[in-house]
Amino acid sequence: MRQDTSNDSPLGLSGGHSIAAKSDYSNARPRVVVVGAGFGGLEVVQSLAKKGADVTIIDRRNHHLFQPLLYQVASASLSTSEIAWPIRALFRKRKDVRTLLAEVDGVDAQAQNVLLTDGTTLPYDILVLATGARHSYFGNDAWEPYAPGLKSLEDAVTIRRRVLLAFEKAEREPDPARRAALQTFVVIGGGPTGVELAGTIAELAHLTLKQDFRSIDPDATKVILIEAGPRLLPVFTEKLSDYTRKALQKLGVEIRLGKPVTECSSEGVTVDGKHLPAETILWAAGVQASPAARWLNTEADRAGRVIVGPDLTIPGNPNIFVIGDTAAATGEDGKTVPGLAPAAKQQGQYVADLIGRRIKLKKPPSPFRYRHQGNLATIGRRLAVVDMGRLKLSGTLAWWMWKLIHIYFLIGVQNRLSVALSWTWTHSIGYRSSRLITYADQQADTDLK
Amino acid sequence: MRQDTSNDSPLGLSGGHSIAAKSDYSNARPRVVVVGAGFGGLEVVQSLAKKGADVTIIDRRNHHLFQPLLYQVASASLSTSEIAWPIRALFRKRKDVRTLLAEVDGVDAQAQNVLLTDGTTLPYDILVLATGARHSYFGNDAWEPYAPGLKSLEDAVTIRRRVLLAFEKAEREPDPARRAALQTFVVIGGGPTGVELAGTIAELAHLTLKQDFRSIDPDATKVILIEAGPRLLPVFTEKLSDYTRKALQKLGVEIRLGKPVTECSSEGVTVDGKHLPAETILWAAGVQASPAARWLNTEADRAGRVIVGPDLTIPGNPNIFVIGDTAAATGEDGKTVPGLAPAAKQQGQYVADLIGRRIKLKKPPSPFRYRHQGNLATIGRRLAVVDMGRLKLSGTLAWWMWKLIHIYFLIGVQNRLSVALSWTWTHSIGYRSSRLITYADQQADTDLK
Structure with a gap:
């Protein structure tokens, strides 16, 4: 060339x-x-x-995925089709575009x-x-079956199944130690995805499922967020990191900073030399x-x-x-x-x-220049942090901003209305419309044994 | 006793x-x-x-399923969470009820x-x-992998994947015979489910997917509805059966009555001694x-x-x-x-x-008496048949009745609004909000080879 x-x-x-x-x-x-x-x-x-x-x-895949809201599928607030669009349909009117699965x-x-x-x-x-x-599991790929990550719709449905199933199993579990492990959720990684997952699982337990169980106490649910670095949301300012930590703690999330996880298994995780028994481990670390x-x-x-x-x-x-x-x-x-x-x-x-x-044989453009528009992360249903240059917000106003921005960036009127509708229920009465445990084909039976 | x-x-x-x-x-x-x-x-x-x-x-399962609309999940019009509710949530306020998965x-x-x-x-x-x-496969359980039936959400998602994938494979298929088989959909069974599936797949091909493909012609899609008995919808009057047959034919569905399917395989079906090559076979027969x-x-x-x-x-x-x-x-x-x-x-x-x-040690009730309220079936997006004693309707009015009745029987305001919203799009511009090909975990890769 x-x-x-x-x-x-x-x-x-x-x-x-x-x-x-x-x-x-x-x-x-x-x-x-x-x-x-x-x-x-x-x-x-x-x-x-x-x-x-x-x-x-x-x-x-046949669909474009709105990844920033994937954790909401994992936590049963949104359905898969609310954050995914068939690629082919997006370009149906563009005769110059061919879509290949x-x-x-x-x-x-x-x-x-x-x-x-x-x-x-x-x-x-x-x-x-x-x-x-x-x-990425940083060389520990063997951890993947125990600590699924969140990148595709299938990942989200898998996590949703595991989280909901843990509560269902706890309801039937007579052994207190085993029940405690079933009610312990470990989230590894303190970036936006980890923060959002931890916050939403805590709210699922303490708000959505509050009245639903008879044998277990959903308030006994432990959500542990582990971050190897010194603070949560490292790309935000220290003040906003600190705010996030306190807000999560108020939601009942236990936060462990400064030590990496050294082992994941079907029994739980090891961090700082200690074993934490947990049925559900979620990977949001790398x-x-x-x-x-x-x-x-x-x-x-x-x-x-x-x-x-x-x-x-x-x-x-x-x-x-x-x-x-x-x-x-x-x-x-x-x-x-x-x-x-x-x-x-x-x-x-x-x-x-x-x-x-x-x-058009025109002059090439100047080198690519990234214009940083800011960072956003939600913590719970009325809390978020926003870091946009001079504009730094935390709390309810930040959360409304987060909501409006995310609805704005969804594609199409139907999905915007549908997500707004689902959020109305989730954010007012705590009801989550997609609390479905669904399976691949015939897998269901083995989980109930 | x-x-x-x-x-x-x-x-x-x-x-x-x-x-x-x-x-x-x-x-x-x-x-x-x-x-x-x-x-x-x-x-x-x-x-x-x-x-x-x-x-x-x-x-x-952890959910109650509104089975009459399951075929709409299979045909990508509705999402799984629009027709399913967590059982536990339905009885959250009933302290006398315990839910067990x-x-x-x-x-x-x-x-x-x-x-x-x-x-x-x-x-x-x-x-x-x-x-x-x-x-039921009437003793031919070996047919199940080739001709999935429709009873659970998983069944519906499997059928949705197969139907959408057939079009995607056809888009990439250079061999015309193979492409024709990929564009042939056989529905076995002429009851309400079979009629609804055949009608909705015909509309998916001719309306929803019309502009989406570049190599294949979605109009070349063949939908064949096979019923062993002498007419479609045998529980309806003959006149309504006849109406249904003609309405489906207008939608481009080929109807074969009076002969049962004698073989299902990965290659297609055999009916009346003849082999019909078809990539997708759906079972709605028993x-x-x-x-x-x-x-x-x-x-x-x-x-x-x-x-x-x-x-x-x-x-x-x-x-x-x-x-x-x-x-x-x-x-x-x-x-x-x-x-x-x-x-x-x-x-x-x-x-x-x-x-x-x-x-309450009261007198037992009289024997159970079934009060028949009627039969309803949709054919396409503006056609249905209603058989309610003296009230027999077909066409658009019947379809509106079908819509209103089904929305009325859904549980909760959110699901009713959500289904009404999805139908607004599907029935006006033909857009189907749930055209997602999703998989069980790592299955995706093998399908694309």
Whole structure:
């Protein structure tokens, strides 16, 4: 691939010629393949509208997932369909977009092909990898069966089943020690997901389930939040971290800071050399990027994220972009762009703009610059923390802001109304509309034995 | 057990003494155990309010399911939580009711114990079995993996996945014959469920998915409805059956009457000696009662339903009632009470009334009498048939009636609003809010290969 260093782009890259050269479209519309329909991938496709490209979006799921609210599916407040949209339906009117339900297995950068797990290949002129991240057990993958993480709808339904089932089993358990373990919920990781899970499980026990049981006392439920670092929500200010800790403690959450978990098993966790018996353990401690770096045979950081240049391409290949949680992008200030939905969206817009300029043979844009809009996290049903530059809020006002922002970012009128409706019940009387224990096919019977 | 034949009950049964005799409650409140939280079981518990009994309701699922709308979950119009309620939450305010998530394995009628699969036993003074029915393959159980039936939320999610996945696979299939098989949906059974499934899949293909695909033509989708009997909806009048057949044909459904399916496999079905290649086969042809007759070692009819007396008790045991789809009850007219939700509810009310009278040592009620309220079935999004005695309707008016009745019978304001909201979208623009392909844990990957 020729590197046109005479170009006035800050990267010295040029794209137009190599694109047109490989295209088999009569009108030379470049084929853009986007892998992953998360916030980043979706934004690329949306922003490529009318830019003159033929777009294929590939995802191994048929739906886009609004991950910031996934913990609410796990805690039975929202149903799966309230935070997920069929990708195909989102682009039904875009005749320039093809949606493929398929799993990517690799990339042949030489031949410019994406390799799918069913053995077929898909040629591209420009490739955008936005394949996200999975939870990481920091080398302790054996812990996964005992401490599920929260990344997909299936993860959320699994966690919902485990949490609700623990209460059901406790109701039937005559042994007090065993019952106490059934009523102990350990959340590992004190970032936003861990804080939100711990707060919502505490409220589930003390508010939603209060009147529902006869043998057990839901108030006896223990929720323990473990964070290896010195404070919760490390990306927020210390004051807001402190507020969060106190607010969670008021909800009845026990918080353990400064020591990592050294063991997870079916019996519970070990932390600071002590064993905590617990039936339910949830993992919210770390993420690992998807295997894009391996597909591309390019450099990655410790979390597996592909190191990209200032225009979000990989070194030496101007036709491959990596964005979102899969990418380690560095801002002009030298800081890594955080793994947040707004960051992925901004990268998606940037890449679409860059591709559009290439197609029109215009000057490439300046390097990607991340505009931080702030951090938000909910603690309970009337409490949240907001850290937006000079605007720092905690409490009920922050919570209303959190609610409005999240409803605003949902797609479509029906989902907004539906989520608003579900929240009205949950936040007024504590009723949660999705308290369903559902199974994969015939698994149910074994759980009841 | 003493049969008090001097009693003026038409059955010569008496209950009061044997109940009090075995009760270990200080105030001698009889322990009523209800197995199954379908329409019948739920009604027993609701109608037992303030009747002086201690009630335990057992179900192997944590939710009551509104089965008449289950096909709408299977066809992606409604989400699982819109038609299911946690049983425990329904009875949270009834301190006389205990909810147990457990599976029943048998009944020891001598010792008056219910046996659970976890090895524990539960004593009862009065037992009500309302365990429903499963689909039946008439001895061809090997067909089940190829032709799933529709009874639980899991069944509905499985069918939804298969139907949506067939279109996704067709989009990627280069071989025309294989693609045609992927776009062929066979529904076996011409009762209300079969008619509703066939109609809704035809509309899914021709309306909802119309713009979504690029390689396949959703209009090329074939929906074939096979009924072994001479007409669809045999419990309706011939005129309404005929209307239904024509309405379905207008929606593009191919109807085959008068010949049973003789083979189901991964390749398709065989009917009338001919093989029909089809990727997706759905079973709506028959039901088999749950194993209550085996637990009780009592007589059952061909469909496995327990033969009960005029007061819905089993022969020789006035303390065991069987109701709903599990029972073969005969009305005074000699006709078997049909397996419909209103019939199960009426039986539930009857049994609760009878138990209440026993507790107060009052005269037992007259034999159970089923009041038929009519039959309803939808065909498509603006068509239904209603057969209510002299009121026989078809078309749009019948469909509005069907809608209003179903929304009325949902439990709670939130679910009614939520279903009304989902239907507004589905019925106006054809959008279906729950087009999610979800999996059991790690199954996803294999489907895409």
